[in-house]
Amino acid sequence: MIPRWTTTLYLVYLAVPIVLLVVGSFGDLWLNTLLPSGATLKWYAAVAADPSFRRAFGASLFVAVMTCLACVAIGLPLAYAVFRARSPRVRALARVLYQLPVALPALVLAFGFILVFSSDTLPWLGSIWLLIAGHVVLCLPYFLQTVVADMQRLGLRTLEDAAESLGSSGLQRYAHIVLPALRHSILSGLIIVAALSIGEFQFSNLISGFLNRTFPVVLLQAFYGATGFACAATVLLLALALTASITGALSARGAGRLPPAGAPA
Amino acid sequence: MNEASVHLESASFRYPGGKAGIFDVTFDIAPGELVVCIGPSGCGKTTLLKLIAGFLRLDSGRVRLGGEDVTAATVRSRECGIVFQSYALFPHMAVWENVAYPLRVRGIALAERRRRAAAMLEMVGLGALRDRLPAELSGGQQQRVALARALVFEPRALLLDEPLSALDAATRVTMRDEIRRIQKQQNIASLLITHDQDEALSLADRIAVLRDGRLVQVATPQEIYDRPADAFVAGFVGRANLIDGVAVGADAVDTPLGRLVTPPHGAPTGAGVRLLVRPEKVQPVEAAGGENVFATRILQDRFFGANREIELGVGEGSIKIETAARGAIAHVRVPRDAVQFLPTH
Numbered sequence: 001m002i003p004r005w006t007t008t009l010y011l012v013y014l015a016v017p018i019v020l021l022v023v024g025s026f027g028d029l030w031l032n033t034l035l036p037s038g039a040t041l042k043w044y045a046a047v048a049a050d051p052s053f054r055r056a057f058g059a060s061l062f063v064a065v066m067t068c069l070a071c072v073a074i075g076l077p078l079a080y081a082v083f084r085a086r087s088p089r090v091r092a093l094a095r096v097l098y099q100l101p102v103a104l105p106a107l108v109l110a111f112g113f114i115l116v117f118s119s120d121t122l123p124w125l126g127s128i129w130l131l132i133a134g135h136v137v138l139c140l141p142y143f144l145q146t147v148v149a150d151m152q153r154l155g156l157r158t159l160e161d162a163a164e165s166l167g168s169s170g171l172q173r174y175a176h177i178v179l180p181a182l183r184h185s186i187l188s189g190l191i192i193v194a195a196l197s198i199g200e201f202q203f204s205n206l207i208s209g210f211l212n213r214t215f216p217v218v219l220l221q222a223f224y225g226a227t228g229f230a231c232a233a234t235v236l237l238l239a240l241a242l243t244a245s246i247t248g249a250l251s252a253r254g255a256g257r258l259p260p261a262g263a264p265a
Numbered sequence: 266m267n268e269a270s271v272h273l274e275s276a277s278f279r280y281p282g283g284k285a286g287i288f289d290v291t292f293d294i295a296p297g298e299l300v301v302c303i304g305p306s307g308c309g310k311t312t313l314l315k316l317i318a319g320f321l322r323l324d325s326g327r328v329r330l331g332g333e334d335v336t337a338a339t340v341r342s343r344e345c346g347i348v349f350q351s352y353a354l355f356p357h358m359a360v361w362e363n364v365a366y367p368l369r370v371r372g373i374a375l376a377e378r379r380r381r382a383a384a385m386l387e388m389v390g391l392g393a394l395r396d397r398l399p400a401e402l403s404g405g406q407q408q409r410v411a412l413a414r415a416l417v418f419e420p421r422a423l424l425l426d427e428p429l430s431a432l433d434a435a436t437r438v439t440m441r442d443e444i445r446r447i448q449k450q451q452n453i454a455s456l457l458i459t460h461d462q463d464e465a466l467s468l469a470d471r472i473a474v475l476r477d478g479r480l481v482q483v484a485t486p487q488e489i490y491d492r493p494a495d496a497f498v499a500g501f502v503g504r505a506n507l508i509d510g511v512a513v514g515a516d517a518v519d520t521p522l523g524r525l526v527t528p529p530h531g532a533p534t535g536a537g538v539r540l541l542v543r544p545e546k547v548q549p550v551e552a553a554g555g556e557n558v559f560a561t562r563i564l565q566d567r568f569f570g571a572n573r574e575i576e577l578g579v580g581e582g583s584i585k586i587e588t589a590a591r592g593a594i595a596h597v598r599v600p601r602d603a604v605q606f607l608p609t610h
Contacts, residue, residue: 155351162353164340165318166367167418176366180357 018238024231036228043232053233055211056218057240059128063204063214064197064244067135068190071143074136076186079147080178083156095148102141106202109134113207126209134207135197142196143189150185194244199237215240269293269329270454271317271422276326278316287312288478289326294422297452299445300483301465303502304475310458313475314424317456319343330421346415346453348425352407354399360410361386361395367418385413389447405436412444416451423448423455429464441468462502466490474498496607499541504574506542506584507607511535518604521582526556527604539607544574546603547586549594557599 025043027036047053082094101109113134117125124130159181163173179186201216208214215237222230271294279286287309294300302310315321317328319340327336335343354363362369365382373381386395389409399407408428415423428444429437445468448455459465465472466486474481474489474497482494493499496507510520512532518525518540525540532538550558561577561584576585577597586597 154356155353158349158351158353159355161320161340162347162349163355163366163370165343165345165347166370166414167341167344168366168370169341172370176370177355181355183357 021231021234021238024227025235027228027231030227040228043226043228044236046229047232047236052213052218052221053215056213056215057236059208059212060198060215060240063128063132063135063212064194066132067139067197068193070132070136071140071190071193072186075140075143075147075189078140079144079151082144083148083151098144099141101137106138106200107206109137110203110206113203125207126212128209128212131204131208131212131214134203135200138200138203139193139196142192146185146189146192147182150182154181156181191245195241198241198244270296270298270331271456272327272329273317274327274329276313276316276323276328278312278321278324280312285309285312286324286478287316290475290478290480291326292473292480292483294454294456296454297449298470299448299455299457299468300471300473301457301459301469302473302475303459303462303465305501306460308475309478310460310475311426312478314347314426314456314458317343317422318345318347318424344418344420346418346420346423348408348411348415348423348428350427350430352399352411352431354407354410354414356399358399359395360391360397360399360402363399363410364395364413364417366414371418381417382413385417386410388450389413389443403436404432405440408432408440409443412447416447416453420453423451423453425455425457427458427460429459429461437464444468465502472502474501492605493541493607496539496541499607504544504585504587506540506544506547508540508542508582508584509609510538510540512538520580522579522584522599523559525599525604526601527606528602530606537609539609541605541607542584542599542603544585544587546600547584547588548598548600549586549588549590550596550598553596555598557601558596559599561594561597563594 024030024036026039026041028038028040028042030036078098082091082098085091085094113130114125116122117130156178159177160173163177168176198214199216200214201220204214205217205220208217219230219233219237222233273293274291276290277286277288279288285307290313292300302313304310312321316323317330319335319338323336327334329335330343330345355366358366361379361382364385365378368378368381383392383395386392389412391406391409391413394402394406399410402410411428425444429440432440441464444457457464457468466489469486471483472486472489473483474494476497482489482498484492489498490503493502493505496505499505500507508520508522508525510518510525512530512534513519513524514534515531516527516529518527518530518538520540527540530538553560559579561579563575564578564583565576567574572587572589573591574585574587575594576583577594579597584597584599586594588594
């Protein structure tokens with residue numbers, strides 16, 4: 001009985017701020033009362049019309065997509081190398097190294113970036129690519145963790161040995177076995193990466209240039225203005241993150257239903 | 266054709282930085298023959314399989330498959346069908362696609378792949394399940410898929426790495442017979458690795474006993490059981506009473522049980538000899554008196570339905586017997602011709 005009550009209380013505690021945000025975003029006037037009065041869509045229209053929000057929306061999407069692509073391009077070979085490393089000591093060391101960014105506050109990373117990239121030799125501070133590079137550093141550990149764990153769970157090494165004994169070449173093994181067998185964990189890794197990247201504030205706030213500020217960075221400004229406007233903008237961020245997760249989850253399920261590689265089209 | 270399908274000649278391999286490996290192993294597998302390699306864990310039996318398949322390379326010696334020297338060949342070009350302990354089915358491919366995979370990488374057309382995979386699945390009794398995913402099959406069914414996949418491309422040899430160890434007891438017996446039937450039907454040279462003596466005795470055309478990386482004995486199951494090369498083989502395959510004693514005269518040995526009359530042993534009086542007596546050859550008898558009859562007391566009595574396995578205290582030693590007799594056992598007789606001599610090294 002007590003666990004059930006605790007769970008319920010905790011869920012209410014989780015939901016209340018979100019519910020209030022949604023209510024506030026549709027409220028006309030909200031001054032020192034528990035709930036706002038009047039219903040309106042004007043705050044959403046105002047956010048949609050605001051050029052800095054529109055730009056930030058686009059920037060956030062672009063950064064998230066690019067971060068995802070980079071995580072696959074860098075993370076997949078890296079995960080494979082860590083998984084196939086012969087010596088257990090090398091594997092353990094690699095694991096510690098790639099998990100390091102999780103323990104590193106984003107703030108520290110940002111200060112490091114500012115120090116290095118405001119110099120004359122590397123004057124890239126303010127570029128959106130630098131922002132993406134930082135997001136990759138912050139997100140890659142989660143992607144690697146997901147994919148390496150799946151490789152171990154599947155016994156990928158034995159699957160590859162089996163394929164090789166059946167006559168499959170190195171390239172064929174990668175295309176027929178490694179990639180398709182890992183597709184679920186690659187997708188779920190990317191969902192995590194997209195959600196992290198879209199919601200990232202600490203690092204982006206310090207690193208992003210004025211023209212490519214991401215949504216959470218611009219959102220902070222909104223709280224100095226009308227409450228309804230801030231609520232609407234926050235709900236949009238929530239929707240953006242949710243869309244990323246749900247799209248990811250759906251495509252993962254879809255991939256499960258797709259005819260497996262090699263089936264007749 | 267009289268040529269062996271699998272031929273190992275003075276094969277040696279040592280794991281870098283370790284003592285384990287395979288040392289000077291020579292043996293053949295004839296076409297259609299099933300050799301079961303047995304030994305305690307760590308004896309090198311899986312290493313032996315990896316050396317034949319090409320996952321490991323010999324330090325010295327040769328491997329031949331179907332008459333061709335493959336000592337330096339890659340895994341792919343050796344064309345061995347392998348059934349892994351974990352089956353290693355591709356989780357994202359349907360059953361028929363798993364079976365057709367070796368044909369796919371050989372560039373065989375889709376229609377032909379489907380047809381041959383279906384025929385192979387029919388043979389292992391899984392025709393109806395060809396569109397399932399491996400995760401939807403039972404352990405025994407997955408085993409059959411792995412077998413079909415390993416055979417569909419007509420490999421030069423079939424290698425099975427502890428194929429039955431992941432199955433429950435009842436399925437294991439069924440699959441044992443299935444493997445035997447399919448292997449004979451395909452008439453393919455096969456090597457099966459196991460640590461289970463029942464599996465080895467019931468499946469093998471010949472058994473190869475491996476210990477610390479060396480072949481101790483290669484022979485038919487009956488010969489391994491009836492004429493083991495040494496105490497290790499006698500103790501590892503089947504149950505055994507190994508008795509150390511001292512030779513007396515031409516045909517007797519003093520043992521902890523008492524004085525045993527034996528077949529002529531040819532050892533000088535006072536020399537140490539080692540005897541083997543299989544438990545099922547020891548006979549419970551009613552009364553004392555007669556050759557090799559000893560008074561006993563029961564130390565341990567395990568009932569298995571048809572048989573009992575009893576450990577009896579005799580003299581200063583003990584002896585294991587296997588008998589269908591019920592009730593108390595006061596005396597046993599060790600028939601003279603049930604006593605065998607093993608080398609004492």
